[in-house]
Amino acid sequence: MLMISGDRVRKKLIVTSTERSSGVRNTLFNGTAEVVEDGDMRKISYRESDGRTEVELTAHADLAHLRRNGELLTQLHFDQNKTQTFGSVTNEFGCLELTIQTQTYICTREVIAVEYAVLSGEEVMESYRLIWKIKDLHA
Secondary structure, X not given: XXXXXXXXXXXXXXXXXXXXXXXXXXEEEEEEEEEEEEOOEEEEEEEOOOOXXXXXXXXOOOEEEEEEEOOOEEEEEEEOOOOOEEEEEEEOXXXXXXXXXXXXXXXXXXXXXXXXXXXXXXXXXXXXXXXXXXXXXXX
């Protein structure tokens, strides 16, 4: 299917998360998502299985922004060209600012992958791998 810049199409999406120190892997989403492509930007939007948590990933060739709005509002910025970026987790009690270190970032037509660490000072508190696998619905 030929996609014109800015078109919205439905795609099959599988999202997995791996906690890197333990190796525990979880499937966060397996379903249909809306994908918009405009030049080198791809925006992926979907609603998690709880029916209320909305996720939006905006990905470019070398950086991405993840926004997850549900019980918590999580915003993470990944940039392979910067040593550190920032993110936040917000709930009714306030906002926790996060320092993010993007360790690996890959953005292709079929896969967006990021490995990142959450830092406290210079110390790694947590480290994750997120993978979004994107496929045509009729593939």
